[in-house]
Amino acid sequence: MPRSAYERSKGVETVTWREFPLGKGIALAILDEASATGRQQKGQALLDVLDEAAGLPPCKLTVADRPQRHRTREGRLELKTYGYYRIAWESTPRRGSIRIYNLTAIRQQVLAPKVFLETLLHEWVHHYDFTGLELDRSPHTSGFFNRIRDLAETLGVGYVAPPKREVSSAAPPEDVMVAKDHLRPGGVPPPKWIRDQVLALFGHPRT
Numbered sequence: 334m335p336r337s338a339y340e341r342s343k344g345v346e347t348v349t350w351r352e353f354p355l356g357k358g359i360a361l362a363i364l365d366e367a368s369a370t371g372r373q374q375k376g377q378a379l380l381d382v383l384d385e386a387a388g389l390p391p392c393k394l395t396v397a398d399r400p401q402r403h404r405t406r407e408g409r410l411e412l413k414t415y416g417y418y419r420i421a422w423e424s425t426p427r428r429g430s431i432r433i434y435n436l437t438a439i440r441q442q443v444l445a446p447k448v449f450l451e452t453l454l455h456e457w458v459h460h461y462d463f464t465g466l467e468l469d470r471s472p473h474t475s476g477f478f479n480r481i482r483d484l485a486e487t488l489g490v491g492y493v494a495p496p497k498r499e500v501s502s503a504a505p506p507e508d509v510m511v512a513k514d515h516l517r518p519g520g521v522p523p524p525k526w527i528r529d530q531v532l533a534l535f536g537h538p539r540t
């Protein structure tokens with residue numbers, strides 16, 4: 334990863350707004366929803382408020398009423414995030430989409446309200462990183478987690494965000510997919526497992 338993207342991600346601790354996001358009521362209403370449909374509707378309303386207030390292109394939310402497809406390696410649960418962020422990097426404007434599974438992977442229980450909301454805010458901060466900060470990666474740095482916390486506090490729901498984390502990683506996050514028109518720079522096709530994963534998560538593109 335280019336050092337600049339990582340350092341920039343680490344150095345920015347807050348979300349910058351064009352206008353104050355009036356999303357507190359919607360955020361609180363999301364905590365009262367348990368169904369995938371209700372969470373998708375209210376969640377989309379919140380994303381629209383955030384995108385408008387931050388001056389970002391829209392981000393589409395899908396809440397799937399099924400457990401997260403998970404993968405284990407050597408008996409260990411390898412994927413443990415509840416949602417994914419995907420950006421079509423080469424389209425104009427850059428379109429983002431968020432997908433959240435409403436049920437937990439193993440026990441297939443409905444995600445707790447706070448976990449759902451935190452996941453939504455987490456994935457939106459990836460959208461902010463790409464389209465607001467214009468980073469070409471969105472690593473899970475300490476700054477990234479501080480931006481989630483700042484966002485949650487701005488919305489009056491600071492208690493859904495985890496306390497400041499010391500861990501920061503330069504490794505590419507597992508919940509972010511950058512669609513670059515099937516080819517990486519240099520014309521090398523992505524590895525098959527990445528294509529398989531994108532297909533499994535987002536399905537076949539409609540033609």
Ligand SMILES: [Zn+2]
Binds near residue numbers: 508
């Ligand atoms: Zn993430």
